[in-house]
Amino acid sequence: MAKTNTSKQEDTHVDGRRRDFIVVASYAMAGIGAAAVAWPLIDQMNPAADTLALASIEVDISKIDIGQSITVKWRGKPVFIRHRTEDEINTAQSVELSQLKDPQLDVDRVSNPKYLVMIGVCTHLGCVPLGQKTGEIKGEYDGWFCPCHGSHYDSSGRIRKGPAPVNLEIPPYTFETESLIKIG
Amino acid sequence: MSADKFSNPVVRWIDHRLPIFSFMDHELNEYPTPKNLNYFWNFGSLAGVSLVIMIVTGIVLAMSYTPHVDYAFQSVERIMRDVNHGWLLRYIHMNGASFFFIVVFIHIFRGLYYGSYKAPRELLWILGVLILLLMMATAFMGYVLPWGQMSFWGATVITNLFSAIPFVGDSIVTFLWGGFSVDNPTLNRFFALHYLMPFLIVGVVILHLVALHRFGSNNPIGIDPSGPQDTVPFHPYYTIKDFFGLSVFLTLFAAAIFFFPNFMGHPDNYIPANPMQTPAHIVPEWYFLPFYAILRAVPDKLGGVLAMFGAIAVLFILPWLDRSPIRSGNFRPVFKIFFWVFFADCIALGYLGGMPAEGIYVVLSRVATAWYFLHFLVILPLLSVIETPKPLPQSLSKSVLGGSAMAGAASAVKEKV
Numbered sequence: 022m023a024k025t026n027t028s029k030q031e032d033t034h035v036d037g038r039r040r041d042f043i044v045v046a047s048y049a050m051a052g053i054g055a056a057a058v059a060w061p062l063i064d065q066m067n068p069a070a071d072t073l074a075l076a077s078i079e080v081d082i083s084k085i086d087i088g089q090s091i092t093v094k095w096r097g098k099p100v101f102i103r104h105r106t107e108d109e110i111n112t113a114q115s116v117e118l119s120q121l122k123d124p125q126l127d128v129d130r131v132s133n134p135k136y137l138v139m140i141g142v143c144t145h146l147g148c149v150p151l152g153q154k155t156g157e158i159k160g161e162y163d164g165w166f167c168p169c170h171g172s173h174y175d176s177s178g179r180i181r182k183g184p185a186p187v188n189l190e191i192p193p194y195t196f197e198t199e200s201l202i203k204i205g
Numbered sequence: 206m207s208a209d210k211f212s213n214p215v216v217r218w219i220d221h222r223l224p225i226f227s228f229m230d231h232e233l234n235e236y237p238t239p240k241n242l243n244y245f246w247n248f249g250s251l252a253g254v255s256l257v258i259m260i261v262t263g264i265v266l267a268m269s270y271t272p273h274v275d276y277a278f279q280s281v282e283r284i285m286r287d288v289n290h291g292w293l294l295r296y297i298h299m300n301g302a303s304f305f306f307i308v309v310f311i312h313i314f315r316g317l318y319y320g321s322y323k324a325p326r327e328l329l330w331i332l333g334v335l336i337l338l339l340m341m342a343t344a345f346m347g348y349v350l351p352w353g354q355m356s357f358w359g360a361t362v363i364t365n366l367f368s369a370i371p372f373v374g375d376s377i378v379t380f381l382w383g384g385f386s387v388d389n390p391t392l393n394r395f396f397a398l399h400y401l402m403p404f405l406i407v408g409v410v411i412l413h414l415v416a417l418h419r420f421g422s423n424n425p426i427g428i429d430p431s432g433p434q435d436t437v438p439f440h441p442y443y444t445i446k447d448f449f450g451l452s453v454f455l456t457l458f459a460a461a462i463f464f465f466p467n468f469m470g471h472p473d474n475y476i477p478a479n480p481m482q483t484p485a486h487i488v489p490e491w492y493f494l495p496f497y498a499i500l501r502a503v504p505d506k507l508g509g510v511l512a513m514f515g516a517i518a519v520l521f522i523l524p525w526l527d528r529s530p531i532r533s534g535n536f537r538p539v540f541k542i543f544f545w546v547f548f549a550d551c552i553a554l555g556y557l558g559g560m561p562a563e564g565i566y567v568v569l570s571r572v573a574t575a576w577y578f579l580h581f582l583v584i585l586p587l588l589s590v591i592e593t594p595k596p597l598p599q600s601l602s603k604s605v606l607g608g609s610a611m612a613g614a615a616s617a618v619k620e621k622v
């Protein structure tokens with residue numbers, strides 16, 4: 022009697038563990054299945070193939086006079102191209118790295134110091150800073166000023182004052198010729 | 206459940222199989238309600254009506270609206286000029302959002318003053334805060350749909366908030382946009398979600414009401430009804446009071462729609478969206494201004510975003526911050542003062558959120574933001590320990606009718622009714 026009892030108990034015990042395993046395994050499979058179904062539903066929100074394929078653009082910069090800027094559209098965003106004055110280049114180059122919130126040398130931000138090419142989107146929350154057109158506020162560092170929450174950028178597009186965490190972004194670009202740049 | 210409660214045989218037949226009429230009778234007719242509720246208790250039903258108004262006008266607007274960057278602005282202008290009664294429907298929807306928020310804000314401050322978030326109503330309160338969050342998301346996405354300058358730049362700034370999250374921030378923003386900037390995919394999904402979310406709100410509202418009817422309404426003196434002598438049936442006493450409140454509300458609402466339909470809007474939203482040019486002074490809709498002020502008050506990007514979301518998050522844990530067993534502010538002399546200071550602080554934040562972020566405004570925003578959190582995280586927990594409350598009345602009836610002799614009279618009157 023006692024013997025059968027024990028073996029019965031052992032049986033249930035073994036059965037119980039087997040069942041635990043089956044239960045855990047089926048929950049795991051169901052979980053993986055649910056995740057596999059959810060993924061396309063979520064990932065469809067990421068950029069579509071045609072959005073990703075947005076072509077690069079070419080810009081003729083020969084028409085930009087010294088001290089003038091133009092704004093072109095690339096990937097739905099404004100890109101600032103500024104033909105800088107001697108003065109602006111000198112100030113930008115003479116700034117000590119220790120004075121900068123996001124330390125970067127001016128030479129690391131341009132391929133030709135005369136032309137500053139950068140994405141005209143404030144790194145704080147995405148507004149387009151002022152300072153492209155003559156007469157617009159250029160901020161305390163004679164570069165760009167974002168009116169949304171008051172970020173000041175210098176003549177190299179580096180953040181000097183305000184809530185923006187980093188410098189204005191530099192897009193990938195190359196000089197095709199002296200006066201033609203390809204962005205993207 | 207006695208079937209002969211209803212005289213109509215059809216109603217009886219249905220109710221026997223699907224007790225929907227018994228349910229309505231129980232929750233809307235005989236439902237015992239404290240008899241001392243003041244007009245601040247009207248705002249729950251007003252919020253419900255506002256939600257229905259938004260859903261009805263929204264669905265008919267959707268029949269003429271086109272969610273595409275090239276057509277959205279024009280389709281809204283067409284609603285305003287050519288669609289039959291389109292101007293009315295849009296003005297109702299546009300101003301309805303503002304009135305909805307006014308009602309809900311009053312509803313929330315009512316809860317804050319009378320301690321309606323305290324046990325056993327913590328989940329009821331939490332569901333309410335959840336509704337507020339869903340409403341904010343819905344209104345934000347709705348405001349993007351007309352695709353004006355404020356729509357576009359509001360969407361840009363708010364979605365960019367998520368870029369503050371370390372490491373994954375930029376991927377999240379790209380995911381939200383479906384591209385590299387706020388563009389057509391963004392507008393499309395915002396429309397889909399703007400259509401969906403009000404129905405999610407309906408779901409949470411139902412849970413909110415289930416939780417409410419578990420223990421019934423709180424009341425201005427914050428003690429529980431001690432028996433039937435302290436309550437009245439919901440119908441006709443509160444149905445009629447709610448209808449009266451509703452007619453006042455609708456009068457004010459109609460005045461806004463017909464006489465000042467654009468007062469609470471921003472003129473820049475009648476300029477079509479231009480991704481290359483930010484308006485000189487961008488502001489969100491007025492109901493977001495206090496939160497916007499908190500965002501801007503913190504000089505750090507991630508810090509600002511955390512503070513802004515924290516301002517709502519702190520409401521979720523409020524039932525555990527204010528440990529005082531006394532619900533109503535009427536019996537908490539010190540709390541009462543701080544409540545009004547906090548109220549003024551919220552108004553100040555709203556004002557500051559609309560001002561440019563420079564000079565004295567920045568300083569004031571920081572002070573007001575600090576006070577906001579100080580109120581919840583330091584003052585309320587401290588008050589629950591050090592404050593000496595005033596003596597509570599013994600029952601609702603006594604507080605309504607005065608001295609103890611009157612309490613007996615009150616229940617006698619009740620019996621006659």
Ligand code: HEM
Nearest residue numbers: 259260263264266267270299302344347348350351400403
């Ligand atoms: C919680 C409820 C809702 C809130 C708070 C809300 C809020 C808003 C807001 C603030 C606007 C912008 C108004 C403007 O400036 O033109 C808007 C627009 C719109 N909403 Fe809603 N909405 C709600 C429910 C709905 C529902 C259920 C629909 C159904 C599809 C809807 C459809 C639309 C459409 C088509 C527009 C664009 C037309 C327009 O701008 O007037 N809304 N909504």
Ligand code: FES
Nearest residue numbers: 143145146167170
């Ligand atoms: S977006 Fe430029 S300062 Fe906030």
